Amino acid sequence: MKQETTVAFIGAGSMAEALISGMTKTLYQPEQMVVTNRSDAKRLEYMQQTYGVRIETDKEKAVSEADIIILAMKPKDAAEGIASVAHVINEQQLIISLLAGVTTEAIVSLIGKQVAVVRAMPNTSAAIGQSATAIALGHYATDAHLAIAKTLFETVGIVAVVQEQDLHAVTGLSGSGPAYVYYLVEAMEKAADEIGLDRAVAKDLILQTIIGAAHMLKATNKHPSVLRKEVTSPGGTTEAGIGVLEHYRYQEAVIACIKRATERSEELGQALLSSVK
Template sequence: MKTINKNIGFIGSGNMAQAIIGGLLSQKIIKSKNIFSSDPSPQRRNQFSKEFSIKTFSGNVEVVKKSDVIILAVKPQIMEKVLKELKGNITSRHLIISIAAGIPIEFISKWLGDDLKIIRVMPNAPALVKEGISAISPGKNAGPEDLELAKEILNAIGKTVFLEESYLNAVTGLSGSGPAYIFLIIESLIEGGVAAGLPWEISKELVLQTVAGSVSMVTLTGKHPGELKDMVTSPGGTTIAGLKVLENKKLRYALIEAVEAAAKKATYLGKTYSKKNKTK
């Protein structure tokens, strides 16, 4: 794995910043002396300093001045405030990577400058255990080297795909919100096992390995999930009886509609930020 010989600064020290820093350091992709972070909370700064042996700051501008790559890891609600603070301090030498959900590249460039290199990323919750998937979308000024650098950084917390920004709302609805759907399914299956008479811990163990094994079957065989489903389903057997209930309850359509609803919400939020830009 390549090493990164640049200074990386994190604006915001939330869970995702913590996951990325932890991934970079555990895989020895970068040295702790080359990572900086900011956060208004003294407790959070102290935690990052102790856990990662990195230098932390209460102000964002100090991080920008020391960094080549700026990772915007703040909540969408405070992004505008942060960008106002950073305006004039970020230059064309910086690469900006935003992992804030729903914030278009257009919104960031409106505040910081139209000539900057900006990349938007949509990671997901499994990044916290280095099993995430991140969709990477370049702005107009980001070149191949910038994309490769972003990929190296995000690969520290899982896998990456490259997509045009227009697809990121769909990504948000699927892989961004998807872990919550999977957790609900897992929870429901565990409860189903309990309802059928199993102890909760045994039911949990059976469900987790069943889900993990099923994912491995799809990944390793390369077969369509529908084909694998048919392999498990015998005529007149127990599995078809269960599938009949799921189809009658429209589980398939509920999941499809959940992804669509989340994607539409992401689109709405993105348009809200775009409208803010037009009123400036």
């Protein structure tokens, strides 16, 4: 059922686009959504032409007329972007932040009012309704606000409710996670090319291999190490390939990757907190 709510996006990047693409399919009519950004008029025109949403160059107007305000700018632009519209935000509005690393406390401080803030960390698979999103409540957010945010993000995938301190880890794991998978696919495609497989054939095989493996993990509830061992015959091809991955410390690299992304989320948050203080 479509909801009679106005949603304003501050920021029109890839995450805003992914959410708009998903949400307009089930929950909101395009005209219920208004998009504004810092200065990129061409990007706004693209969003309007592609999704039918309203666009607004006057950020204050967009924010003042909204029931839900979604902060979708880059974290480095958050302090300036939030401060520029703080005076038109009121305590009846719900703020949903997609800003990696930026705490609800920092957002409330920038706005200077007791506003309800829900932090969310979706990923770009929201565009096809397959996001893994974690949400957390700020100090002034209620269960009613949680329900609104949960309904909103369930239109684009699954939703997990977590404590705010866990969102750094969520950012490093699933927020950035699609990029790790895409990077793996890049490598597999390059390998297919080097071993002489037709690119179109290789792409289909790679994608179905990843999809099939994900479905196996979900359907069987077996630990990934068990499934891996079931594929790995002694002295066989898989064992030979896994041996190379172990030589290059593949698992260690992935773990270090996720830890570093988590640390970066924490750094972004600290940088904004410092600017607020």
